[in-house]
Amino acid sequence: MKTKKKQTRRRSKQAHEAIIAATLELIEEKGYLRLSIEGIATRAGVGKQTIYRWWPSKAALIIEAYSQKVTSNFQSPDNGSLQLDLEELLITIFARIRIPPSSKVMTGLIAEAQTAPEVAEQFYTGFIKKRREMVFGLIQKGIDRGEVHRDTDMDIAADTLFGPMWYRLLLGHGPLDQKFAKKLVQQVLAGLSTRRKETLQGGGDSFSIQDSLSV
Amino acid sequence: MKTKKKQTRRRSKQAHEAIIAATLELIEEKGYLRLSIEGIATRAGVGKQTIYRWWPSKAALIIEAYSQKVTSNFQSPDNGSLQLDLEELLITIFARIRIPPSSKVMTGLIAEAQTAPEVAEQFYTGFIKKRREMVFGLIQKGIDRGEVHRDTDMDIAADTLFGPMWYRLLLGHGPLDQKFAKKLVQQVLAGLSTRRKETLQGGGDSFSIQDSLSV
Amino acid sequence: MKTKKKQTRRRSKQAHEAIIAATLELIEEKGYLRLSIEGIATRAGVGKQTIYRWWPSKAALIIEAYSQKVTSNFQSPDNGSLQLDLEELLITIFARIRIPPSSKVMTGLIAEAQTAPEVAEQFYTGFIKKRREMVFGLIQKGIDRGEVHRDTDMDIAADTLFGPMWYRLLLGHGPLDQKFAKKLVQQVLAGLSTRRKETLQGGGDSFSIQDSLSV
Amino acid sequence: MKTKKKQTRRRSKQAHEAIIAATLELIEEKGYLRLSIEGIATRAGVGKQTIYRWWPSKAALIIEAYSQKVTSNFQSPDNGSLQLDLEELLITIFARIRIPPSSKVMTGLIAEAQTAPEVAEQFYTGFIKKRREMVFGLIQKGIDRGEVHRDTDMDIAADTLFGPMWYRLLLGHGPLDQKFAKKLVQQVLAGLSTRRKETLQGGGDSFSIQDSLSV
DNA sequence: TGATAAACGAGACGGTACGTCCCGTCTTGGA
DNA sequence: TCCAAGACGGGACGTACCGTCTCGTTTATCA
Structure with a gap:
């Protein structure tokens, strides 16, 4: 054919x-x-x-314009240690994303994505997916090296690494600097708890939820 | 006066x-x-x-319209355990925020906040601050109980709990359900690493950063 | 009420x-x-x-703009003779209509009137009707004075006086000057024929019409 | 050639x-x-x-498209009487021109002719000239037969015969039927006046013209 | 218990940008 | 070599809202 x-x-x-x-x-x-x-x-x-x-929309045009910049040489780090790899990754990404026009572009796109599904998809594949997959790869290497629990939920791991970035980018309540990248990685890896992971498993279900229609 | x-x-x-x-x-x-x-x-x-x-702007009008809903009774949980408290808190907040119009409102406001500082401020005090302070309170109680490391960075802790929420809300790559809330809390508390916190401290600075003007 | x-x-x-x-x-x-x-x-x-x-259309706007000029003092002549009255009327109208922008306006409006009925109506009431009624009045006075046949078809009379004006205005094959106005009036009044009106009445119907769909 | x-x-x-x-x-x-x-x-x-x-213009294209239809056999009538000849001619032409698309084409072309001289020329030679010459021929025969005054202005005669047609076609204030054709011919031949032609000649110049820039 | 002045509904105003249509010219590649 | 297909820079269309600005018409004090 x-x-x-x-x-x-x-x-x-x-x-x-x-x-x-x-x-x-x-x-x-x-x-x-x-x-x-x-x-x-x-x-x-x-x-x-x-x-x-x-271009079907302003959003699509902007996504393409920015994709060119983003696609530019950007390799997965490989320092033999998950902590170092993640630190390098976040430091690099933070450095790129905190530069002025970026944040406005990102939030603009995100806002449009809420009402235009095709924008959401393009934004996800253009800006989000690759980074998440990079993190998945690094964590897998960490698991292989025995640095990371085998039963780790990678999606949540990626969320705890990138979520704070978007949160700070959009709300501006804290900087996106090297120091933040390092501390974030450390806290994500070590956890808040003084106890071992095993002692935390299976949190109970026995509480009532305050629910309503509001935010 | x-x-x-x-x-x-x-x-x-x-x-x-x-x-x-x-x-x-x-x-x-x-x-x-x-x-x-x-x-x-x-x-x-x-x-x-x-x-x-x-109302000075569309944003101000919307914030007021939504504040009415948000101000509705919402108390800090108290189950005697940080894990249970955080689970309850996130489950409740997720339930409120994931309902359809909310996400659009939030992202719209966030987008406008990027160019209108007064919107940013109102949004922060109206929707963000209280929740963060609630988390700070819960963690402090955890520290007092010995559940949490004394040197925990509370800002980052709040970021890793709420960041993923906004991230998922805005990008839509995963649900904001009970299961996610629980797993998130567990992973934030336990960390990814198999090693103790002490062995992770003070990650090196000895790598070059891939930097550029792009995102 | x-x-x-x-x-x-x-x-x-x-x-x-x-x-x-x-x-x-x-x-x-x-x-x-x-x-x-x-x-x-x-x-x-x-x-x-x-x-x-x-204004519902460009045409309506133009009609109003021109109507102001047209409505300006313009009285029915009264010289005691139909010939003189008609000559004066045509000379005046020709003088007004032959000035450059007018012809273009008129033909533009006429062209639009072909596809837009409301334009046609406005154009008729704004530019055509009053002049025709003026002619009707003059001819009636002519009839009263005995200058004109009682059975004259006034519509056709108006057509033979104004039709040539539009014809020349649009096709440009002859001038719209005083000389033309006078000759036209004379010929319309006297007719082409050397014979008296009575001998012409009731032309036969006995010929076949070359008919087709074409112009 | x-x-x-x-x-x-x-x-x-x-x-x-x-x-x-x-x-x-x-x-x-x-x-x-x-x-x-x-x-x-x-x-x-x-x-x-x-x-x-x-084709240099839309107008040229349309003129060609319509010329095919128009060129179709169309002969000068010859009934031995000017009145009959003119009646036949007008009835035939009216029948062809009053059919719907024609009028729109004609007025469109006329409108464009106002700004495009070459359109004006093509339109004149394609649609106007032949008919006028036909009328000239018929009138000349009428003169030869003694039916028509020797000093008749043929241009004006053609104007009074065709002008009303265009006038009605464009403004639509009256039909273009057989009855109109016959009445028009009769009135053009006989004139409106009850008096003989000789008594009308040389109308005076002694009146002031209401003049202005307007239509 | 008026009067009176701000708040009100209505919507006109000068603008900016939208997304569409068509103009007349230019470019490409298959027949 | 011709030509369908249609991309190009451009001008105008008619619409949606913006935020400001009159209009009369309520309506709730306070004089």
Whole structure:
């Protein structure tokens, strides 16, 4: 089964690049919310239709523009120790993400993702998935080395490593610096408890939940 | 200190309530981003000016509308065990926050908070602060009971408990159910590592950071 | 029965006038076809919505703008003779209508009238009706004076006086000057025939019509 | 005078016909103003460039499409009487022109003719000239037979016969039926006046003209 | 118990941006 | 070599809301 090629003019590389460039420029100048397709088209010297032809939404355009930066050389660390690997990973990611325009882009995208499922998906595959898989790989190596409990829930582990990052990024109640990265890794690895893991297993179910419709 | 009353018509309670009600209705129907002041005014049978007179922004209006729900009775748990207390706390909070309109409201507010500092502040004091302080209190009791290391960084502890919640709420890659709450608490308390806390302290600084301008 | 007055802000006289003025300016500069609502709004210093709020179409706006000029003092002539009256009337109308922007406006409106019935109606009542009725009045006076046959079809009389005007205006195959006005009136009054009216009555029906779907 | 054919234009005939056909279809469906080159190209299964290659404008395309219909056999009547000849001519022309799509085409072309001189010329030679010359011929025969005054202004005569047709076609204030054709011819031939032609000649110039810039 | 001034509903206003349509030109690749 | 397909820069469309600004009309003190 062969797919027949259409005979038509192809997408213009120049226009494409000009649009991406204009998007990056304008997002730094204006922020996510005040970024307009009209503005991008003008800055790029391009018709609006050329943008609408290739990107279904403002979000999709921004995701592509930022993906280019993100995809840039970024390798999984390998220091022979989970603690060191995670520290390096978080320090690197924090350094990249805390730079001004990023946070606004991220929150803008996240906000749009709430009402637009396709944005959510693109955002997840573009910005979230790879990092989580990197962490999964590092933890697996830790398990293989005997550093980590075999029954560790990797999803939750990834949540406790990245969740605080987004939490601080969005709420701004604490910095995303090296010190935080190291302390976070240590506390995630060691846990809060003075007792051994075994003594904590199977917490009871015997309490009533205060429930309501509110937040 | 009291403000002297002039001789004039007071704020209309009816209009106020109609606006709050319309806001809650419309946010469930349309989501944060597609919510418009114009729409609220029409639904509430109110002039736009009446809204602008009393609320400086869409965000402020929503925060007030939601605060009513949130302020509802919510007490710090006390089961005599940090694990049980945290489990109860998270289960309750998760149950409240995972209900549909909430997530959209929260992310919308968070997004606006990125560009509007006053929104950030109101959001922090209205939705974030109390919960964190509750966690601080519970951990302090844990320390007093000897369940928790004395040198625990409470900020980071709160981050690892609430960060994953926001992370999952916003990205939707996992549920916010009871099971998650329990496992999260256990893993935060026990840590990932098979080794004792003492053997992990003071991770080295001897690696180069992959840094760049990108996310 | 009383009509209750609505309690709301009234139409802005300033905006209204600025729009009319801008329309007249731009139609002279650009012509009917290249006239845009956007352009009018910009020139008038007005939001587009303000135009759309009050006029259903470009045509309606133009009709109003031109009606002001047309409605300006224009009286039925009265020289005691049908020939003189008609000559005066046509000379005056020709003089007004042959000035450059007018012809373009008229043909633009006529073109739009073909697809938009409401434009047709407005155009008829705004530009056509009064002139026809003026002619009817003059002819009636002619009949009363005994200058004109009693059984004259006034509609056709008006058509033979104004039809040539539009025909020449639109096709441009001849001028709309005083000379034309006089000759036209004379020929319409005297007829082409050398014979008396009575000898022409009741032309036969006995010929086949070349018919087809084409023009 | 024949133009020598250069190298092959194989599929051009097919494309050409498809374009003409699509144009005729679409003009009936949408009318002149809402007819777009893009729409014609799509309907004809043809590239837009193929249209632009052969026709300088939408108007030229439509004129060609309609000329085919118009060129169809159409002879000058010859009944031995000017009255009968003119009646036949007008009845035939009215029948052809009053059919729905025609009027829209005509007015569209006329409107464009106002701003595009080449359209005006093509329209005149394609649709106007022949009919006028036909009338000139008939009147000349009438003069030769002694039916018509020797000093008749033929241009004005043609204007009084065709002007009313366009006037009614465009404004729609009256029908273009047989009855109108006959009455029009009679009135044009006999004139309105009860007096002989000789008594009307040389109307005075002694009245002031109400003049202004308006229509 | 009026008067009176702010608050009210209604919605017009100057704007910005939306997403769509079509213009006339330009580019590509298959027939 | 011709030409369908359609991408391109551009202009305008008509709509949705923004936040500000009049309009009369309530309506709740306080003089």
